[in-house]
Amino acid sequence: MITRRWTRARWAGGLLLGLLLGGAQAADLDPAPSASPDVLAFLQQVQDSARQTDYTGLYVYQQGHQLLAFQLTHVLDGTGERERLQVLDGPPRECLRQNGIEQCLYPKPKLVISQQARSDHFPALLLANAQSIIKHYDWQPPVASDRVAGRECAVSDLKARDDLRYSYRICTDSQTHLLLKIQTLGPDGQLIDQTAFSSIRQGADAQPVNLVPPWDTRSWRLVTEASAETDLQAQGWRFSLPAGFEPAAQLVRQFGQRHAVNQFVISDGLAAISIFIETFDPERDQNIRQGGLRQGAVNIYRMRLASYWLTAVGEVPEQTVQALVRTAQYVPQAAH
Incomplete structure (x- = not known):
C-alpha cells in the first residue's frame, strides 16, 4: 500500500x-x-x-x-x-x-x-x-x-x-x-x-x-482492485495542505471484502503525496509503529487519529509529510 x-x-x-x-x-x-x-x-x-x-x-x-x-x-x-x-x-x-x-x-x-x-x-x-x-x-x-x-x-x-x-x-x-x-x-x-x-x-x-509477456496467465488467479471517488470532507476530514499542493484525487479503495482504505492524493505538479486513511483494528494493528520512515526521496509518516490510521507517503522532505498528518483533523459531526 x-x-x-x-x-x-x-x-x-x-x-x-x-x-x-x-x-x-x-x-x-x-x-x-x-x-x-x-x-x-x-x-x-x-x-x-x-x-x-x-x-x-x-x-x-x-x-x-x-x-x-x-x-x-x-x-x-x-x-x-x-x-x-x-x-x-x-x-x-x-x-x-x-x-x-x-x-x-x-x-x-x-x-x-x-x-x-x-x-x-x-x-x-x-x-x-x-x-x-x-x-x-x-x-x-x-x-x-x-x-x-x-x-x-x-x-x-x-x-x-x-x-x-x-x-x-x-x-x-x-x-x-x-x-x-x-x-x-x-x-x-x-x-x-x-x-x-x-x-x-x-x-x-x-x-x-x-x-508480450512470456507466461500463459489463463489459469492464474485474477484480483481486481476496485476504487471509487469519495468526499473526505463530507466524512469529517480536514487537511491543511502544504503551499502549492492541490487535491488531485479522493478515492476509496477496496482490498478484499472487509478492508477499505481512503486515499487522498495531492500534488504541486511535480511531486505528489498520498494520505491513506484506514480504520484502526486493535487485534491487527497493536504492533504497528507510529512515526516516520525514509526510503530515498520517499518519506512516510504514520499517526493514529481517533479510531483511524493516517499514513502520508510522498516524494517530499520529511517535514512536509509530518506536518500534513499532524495538522489533520477529524470532525465526525461534519459527516452529518
Missing part, C-alpha cells in the same frame, strides 16, 4: 556523484534562474513525448545503496497507448498497460492484479495541474548538454523555492524531448535519488512484439 510507483518513481560516494553531475556542472549555467510560463510549455513537451513516442529500453533507479533495473516498452498504435514495464531485479514481476487499464503479473504466486492504470512513472514528468510549478520552482532553461544512453540531451534545473519540496535536474533528448534522466536533489544540491535510461531505442525500433 506504500506506492505502486516503482520509480522516480518521480519506488555512492563522491566519485560517483562527481561523474553523475559533472557534465552539467562543467557547463556555464545562467546564474539567475527564473520561472515563467515558458517552463509549462517545456514540461508539457517532455510529457507529450513520454506519451506519444514509441520507445523501448533499459533504465535504472538508484535510491541510496539500492539499484533497480527495469525494461520499458511503450508503443502508440491503432489500439491506443500500450506499455510493458518489467522489474529485472528480485522476484519476476511486470505490469502491462493498455490505455486506462493495467494488469500486474506475479509469476511465483500466479497472480494477476487488474487496476486503473497509472501513467505517471518515468519518463513521464507532470503529475497534475502544473500552474503551481511557476510559483514554487525556479526554472533554469537548458543551456548545457550531456549524453545519456548514447543520446545527446539538454540539461535543465527545477529548483525548489522552499523546503517543502525537492529540486530536480532533468536531461531531455535533444531531438525527441523524451526524458532520459532525472535527479532528485536536496536543499544543498545533494543527490537523493535518480532514474536514467542505460539504453534506449526510439521510433520503429520499439516493436509491439516486445509487449
